[in-house]
Structure formats: structure tokens, C-alpha cells
Amino acid sequence: MKSATTARITAPGDVTSFNLGLALPLGVAFAIFFVLPLAQLLYLSLHNDTAATVWGLGQYIKFLTDPFSLAVLGSTLLLGAEVTLACLVLGYPIAWLYQRSGSRLQTLIIMIVLLPLLTSVVVRTFAWIVILGRQGIINSVLQSLGLIGTPLRMIYTQGGLVAALAQVQMPLMVLPLITAIGRIDPNLSDASASLGAGSWRTFFKVMLPLSMPGIIAGCTLTYAAAITAFITQSLVGGGQMLFMPMYLYQQASTLQNWPFAAAISIIFLFAVLAIVALFSTLGRRARGYGDAR
Amino acid sequence: MSGRQRNWEALSFQIVMTVIAVLALILIVSPSLVVVIVSFTSGFSLKFPPPGYSTRWYVELWNAWQLQFAARNSVVVALWSTGLSIVLGVAAALAISRSKTLTAKLLDSLFMSPLVLPALAFGLAALMFFSLIGLPVSLLTLVIGHTIVCVPYVVRNTVAALAQLEPTLLESSAILGASRLYTFRRIVLPLIRPGIISGAFIAFMSSFDNVPVSLFLRDAATDMLPIRMWQDLEGKLDVTIAALSSVLIIATVALMAIMERATGLSKRLTG
Numbered sequence: 274m275k276s277a278t279t280a281r282i283t284a285p286g287d288v289t290s291f292n293l294g295l296a297l298p299l300g301v302a303f304a305i306f307f308v309l310p311l312a313q314l315l316y317l318s319l320h321n322d323t324a325a326t327v328w329g330l331g332q333y334i335k336f337l338t339d340p341f342s343l344a345v346l347g348s349t350l351l352l353g354a355e356v357t358l359a360c361l362v363l364g365y366p367i368a369w370l371y372q373r374s375g376s377r378l379q380t381l382i383i384m385i386v387l388l389p390l391l392t393s394v395v396v397r398t399f400a401w402i403v404i405l406g407r408q409g410i411i412n413s414v415l416q417s418l419g420l421i422g423t424p425l426r427m428i429y430t431q432g433g434l435v436a437a438l439a440q441v442q443m444p445l446m447v448l449p450l451i452t453a454i455g456r457i458d459p460n461l462s463d464a465s466a467s468l469g470a471g472s473w474r475t476f477f478k479v480m481l482p483l484s485m486p487g488i489i490a491g492c493t494l495t496y497a498a499a500i501t502a503f504i505t506q507s508l509v510g511g512g513q514m515l516f517m518p519m520y521l522y523q524q525a526s527t528l529q530n531w532p533f534a535a536a537i538s539i540i541f542l543f544a545v546l547a548i549v550a551l552f553s554t555l556g557r558r559a560r561g562y563g564d565a566r
Numbered sequence: 567m568s569g570r571q572r573n574w575e576a577l578s579f580q581i582v583m584t585v586i587a588v589l590a591l592i593l594i595v596s597p598s599l600v601v602v603i604v605s606f607t608s609g610f611s612l613k614f615p616p617p618g619y620s621t622r623w624y625v626e627l628w629n630a631w632q633l634q635f636a637a638r639n640s641v642v643v644a645l646w647s648t649g650l651s652i653v654l655g656v657a658a659a660l661a662i663s664r665s666k667t668l669t670a671k672l673l674d675s676l677f678m679s680p681l682v683l684p685a686l687a688f689g690l691a692a693l694m695f696f697s698l699i700g701l702p703v704s705l706l707t708l709v710i711g712h713t714i715v716c717v718p719y720v721v722r723n724t725v726a727a728l729a730q731l732e733p734t735l736l737e738s739s740a741i742l743g744a745s746r747l748y749t750f751r752r753i754v755l756p757l758i759r760p761g762i763i764s765g766a767f768i769a770f771m772s773s774f775d776n777v778p779v780s781l782f783l784r785d786a787a788t789d790m791l792p793i794r795m796w797q798d799l800e801g802k803l804d805v806t807i808a809a810l811s812s813v814l815i816i817a818t819v820a821l822m823a824i825m826e827r828a829t830g831l832s833k834r835l836t837g
Contacts, residue, residue, distance in 0.1 A: 289664060289733035289736045289737060290664040290665055291660040291661055291663075291664060291665075292661060293661045293662075293665055293667070293669065293670060294661065295657040295658065295660050295661035296657065296658040296661035296662055296670075296673050297661075298653075298654050298657060298658075299654040299655065299657065299658035299677065299717065299721075300658070300673060300676075302654060302713070302714070303676055303677065303714070306692070306695075306710050306711075306713075306714055307676075307679075307680065307688070307714050308676075309695060310688070310691035310692050310694065310695035311687075311688070311691050313691060313694055313695050313698065314687065314690065314691040314694065317694065362586070363586060363589070363590035363593065364590065366582075366583045366584070366586040366587035366590060367587045367590050367591060369583050369587065370583065370584060370587040370588075379832070380826070380832050382591065383832035383835070384822060384826070384832065385591050385594055385595055386591075386594065387822060387831070387832070387835070388594065388595065388598060388818070388819065388822070389594055389597075389598075391768075391771045391818050391821075391822060392598060392775075392814065392815055392818050393774070393775045393791075393792055393795075393811070393814050393818075394775055394777065394792065395775075395777070395792045395795040395796050395799070395811075396598075396601065396795075396811040396814050396815060397597060397598075399601065399795075399799060399807060399808070399811055400597030400598060400600055400601045400811070401597060402612070402799070402803060403597075403600050403601060403604050403612045403614060403808070404596075404597060404600055404614075406612060406803070408611055408612065408613040408614065409612070409614055410600060410614045413613070413614060413615070436593075439593075440593055440594055440597060443590070443593075443594055448835055471575040471576065471579075472575055472576040472578075472579035472580070473575060473578075473579050476579065493682075494681075497682050497684075500684075501684040501685060501686060501778065503686055503777055503778055503781070504777050504792070504796055507796075507800070508796070508799055508800070517684075518684070518686045518778070521686055521687070521690065522686065522781065525690050525693075525782070526782075531694060534690060535690070535691075535694070538684070538686070538687035538690055538691070539687075541684050541687060542683060542684055542687050545682065545683065545684055546682075546683075549682055
């Protein structure tokens with residue numbers, strides 16, 4: 274303790290930072306329980322047989338030449354895009370409204386947005402089964418209005434799944450948007466208006482480009498969450514639609530085909546990383562764009 | 567553009583944005599409300615509106631020992647994972663937050679990566695790893711797995727709180743002769759405590775709610791609540807789950823209100 278005190282006094286600038294060694298325990302935990310397992314996953318995926326004795330790219334070739342597997346990957350990536358778009362279109366106005374509201378209303382909006390984030394995902398998904406089901410709200414309203422005779426099938430459809438996922442993932446889009454819109458200098462919108470631009474023009478030419486970092490951050494989080502949302506995909510999507518997480522789980526758990534499941538994981542992981550990298554490249558472009566203006 | 571045209575233009579913009587925002591907010595809230603209402607049904611199905619009202623499904627829930635067993639496991643795992651996340655995460659956040667070195671930046675990305683990587687892939691990897699080193703699935707493996715995916719929330723919130731800490735406070739404390747430990751206890755910790763608590767809160771909720779990691783790391787003896795609920799729902803649409811869901815929704819709302827009071831959670835999450 275004494276020597277530390279002397280060292281501090283001789284180097285006063287140092288007191289504002291902490292010893293990097295404090296990160297060691299978590300670093301070690303991550304090395305053992307995060308990096309090693311993922312390395313083992315990669316190792317296993319590079320074997321052609323289930324006993325993991327023959328090296329080879331067999332599992333990857335199997336996946337990439339199988340139309341069924343590719344269709345699963347494609348529909349998963351498409352699902353993510355649809356959910357992200359829905360969240361952006363619905364979430365941006367929430368963030369906009371938040372920035373124009375008084376402090377009380379702001380807290381209320383945040384609480385509403387946070388509620389699904391903190392409620393159990395099974396509960397949230399279950400709610401959508403109640404809404405979209407044969408005896409659910411939408412069907413009973415439409416039937417009582419006499420618009421439909423027999424209940425519509427909404428659960429186990431792509432549209433129903435996108436709606437459910439959009440609701441479940443909305444907070445991930447809205448929170449970064451609120452932060453980004455809050456950082457925009459309000460004078461810029463006024464300047465745009467006084468130079469003769471209308472509200473819509475100001476929105477698309479000033480606000481939207483300047484909030485691009487938030488849009489990118491929100492899209493990244495929403496996309497990554499939507500494509501891995503195992504529970505919602507399986508309960509609202511049903512058995513007819515197969516996405517990557519369920520495919521992976523079936524191969525690993527039911528069929529015990531670990532090397533193939535490992536290869537699916539790695540492919541899925543790289544697909545996610547590629548999307549994240551794409552978004553962050555766009556993000557850097559957007560920031561440059563924002564600065565240039 | 568004439569004045570009237572411009573007014574109409576501004577008005578149309580505000581109306582469109584406000585209408586979408588309100589609709590989106592209703593879309594976010596309504597599922598939770600619907601579940602709470604349906605849970606009080608007197609019937610056997612999830613019909614909405616319910617044919618009549620009763621508390622029979624809550625009585626049913628009181629006797630659902632499988633769900634209670636799973637709930638107890640989930641709480642135990644969430645508490646342990648949150649505790650570990652606080653100890654490991656706060657220490658790591660202190661180390662990396664004020665360092666500009668490449669090591670600190672790399673560690674930061676490493677600690678954040680469980681948030682982006684598909685958790686299901688990590689769950690499978692963890693299961694294979696534990697079976698390789700001969701550790702059978704148990705509450706211990708669940709705690710380890712959950713800690714890895716929950717610690718990023720503590721790190722992120724603590725780093726954010728530390729970023730707002732004035733370095734001059736630390737300097738003044740040092741100049742006045744306080745030891746580093748004393749400065750940490752009396753200056754740093756009180757100032758970053760709300761950040762730590764809100765990070766821990768989110769870590770707890772996400773552990774309690776975790777599916778992808780639990781899916782691989784649990785077995786019948788260590789059943790976890792979200793998995794139990796999911797498997798029940800796959801079999802039949804049980805109204806007992808609606809009762810349980812409303813209990814969870816109400817508990818979440820209550821916890822959120824407490825956290826808002828204690829830490830200003832809402833401001834913290836929007837930067």
C-alpha cells in the first residue's frame with residue numbers, strides 16, 4: 274500500500290486510469306469458456322465423420338450444395354431483413370415523438386419501449402399466439418364485424434411471424450435511434466426550414482442522414498436478434514417454416530449430428546458477422562456523410 | 567411555396583409521424599395487456615375476449631409444481647450469474663474504460679461479442695466443450711454459460727458510467743492524500759453505482775429469460791423456466807401459461823418501476 278502511494282504521488286497523471294490487470298479474471302473466463310468452446314466448434318466442423326476422426330470440409334460442402342440447407346439460410350436472412358425494415362419504419366416515429374415530448378411523457382415512452390425488452394421472450398411470443406390464433410383478437414373482431422366467415426389463418430404465417438418479431442425486437446431499434454436523434458443539433462432543422470425546405474424535405478435531407486449512426490446501430494442489433502430468435506420463430510412460425518436456429522438445434526439435439534450442427538453454427542455465425550460488418554461499414558460511410566454536411 | 571401550402575406540409579408530416587408512433591406504441595403494449603386479460607378467463611381456451619372471468623388458472627398455477635421447480639432453478643442461476651457478472655464485469659470495465667491501448671480496445675470487443683454472436687451457436691459450443699472436459703450439465707454449467715452471455719450488459723453500463731466520471735475528481739482525491747482503494751470506495755464506486763445496478767438488472771433479466779444457452783446446458787434435473795414454458799406451449803396452448811405470463815409481466819413492470827426510481831434506468835439506456 275505504501276509503495277503504491279509513493280508511486281501515485283510521483284506520477285499524478287496516472288491516478289485517472291486503472292490497472293489493466295483488473296480485466297484479467299474476465300479475460301481468463303472468456304478465454305476458457307467462450308473462445309475455447311468456439312474454437313472447438315470450428316475444429317469439430319472441419320471433420321467429415323461424427324466421431325471427428327477424418328479431417329475435411331465435408332460438412333460445409335454438404336451444407337453449401339444442399340438446396341434445402343441453402344433455402345433455410347436464405348429464408349432466415351430474408352426474415353431478418355423484413356423484421357429490421359418493419360422495426361425501422363415503426364420505431365423511427367417513436368424516437369421522433371420521444372425527442373419532442375416533455376420529460377414525463379418521455380419516461381412513459383421509454384417504459385413502454387423497455388417493457389418487451391425485459392419481459393420474458395416466451396411470454397411475449399405467447400401473447401402473439403393469443404392475438405393471432407383462430408380464436409384470437411383479430412379473428413374475433415373481424416368475425417363480429419361480419420368481414421369474414423371462417424377464422425383467418427395468421428399464426429404459422431410469414432406475416433404473423435414478422436409482426437411478432439418486430440414487436441419483440443422493437444426496443445433494440447428505438448433506443449439507439451433516441452440517442453442518435455437527441456444528438457442532432459435542433460438548429461439544423463430550423464436552418465433547413467428557414468432556407469425554404471418543407472418538413473418532409475428537412476426530414477429526409479437533414480434528420481434522416483444525421484441520425485444514420487443510430488439507424489445503423491439499431492438495424493445491426495435488430496437484425497442479429499431477429500434471425501437468432503429461436504423461441505418466436507418456432508412458436509409463431511410453427512413447424513412449416515424452418516430457420517437456421519431450429520435447423521441447428523434439430524441437427525444437434527434430435528439427430529446428434531454434431532459436426533454438421535457445428536458447421537451450421539459456423540456458417541450462421543459468419544453470416545451474422547458479415548451482416549454486422551456490412552452495417553458497420555455503412556455506418557462509417559454515414560458518419561463521414563454526416564460530418565461532411 | 568406559399569404559406570398555406572407550407573403549413574399543410576408541416577401538419578401532414580407531424581400527423582403521419584405521430585400516428586405511426588402511437589400505433590407502434592400500441593403494438594408494443596397490447597400483447598402484454600392481452601395476456602393479462604386472457605389469464606383471468608373462466609374458459610379452457612385462449613379465446614379473446616374471454617367468455618367469463620375467474621382466477622381458476624392462478625389456482626392451477628399454485629399447483630403446477632413443474633413450473634415452480636423450473637422457476638426456482640431459473641432464479642438461482644440468474645442470481646449467481648448476475649453476481650459473477652458484477653464482480654468480473656465491473657473489474658474489467660474499470661480496466662478497459664480509461665485505457666486507450668489496443669489491448670483495452672480488443673478486450674472491449676471480446677467482452678461485447680456475446681451480444682452479437684448467435685447465442686445458440688455458443689450454447690452448442692459450450693455443451694460440446696463441457697462434455698469434452700467431462701463436466702456434466704448442472705446448475706454450475708448453466709451459471710458459467712449464462713455469465714458469459716450476461717456479463718456484457720454489466721461491462722457496457724459500467725463503462726458508460728465511468729466515461730461520465732470526471733478525471734479531475736480522481737486527481738483531487740489523490741492530491742488530498744487518499745489511497746487508490748479509498749478513492750475507489752468513496753469516490754468512484756458511489757458515482758458509478760447506478761450504472762452498475764442498471765447493468766446488473768438487465769443481466770439478471772436476460773439470464774432469467776435466456777433460452778439459447780439453457781437449451782443446451784440444462785437437463786430434466788435442472789429445468790429452466792423459459793424452456794419449460796416453451797415445451798408446454800409446443801404441446802398444448804395451456805391457460806396456466808397465461809397466468810404465469812401475467813405474473814411475470816407484473817413482476818417485470820414492478821421491477822422496472824423500482825429500477826427507474828433507484829437508477830434512472832430510462833435516461834441511462836438512451837445515453
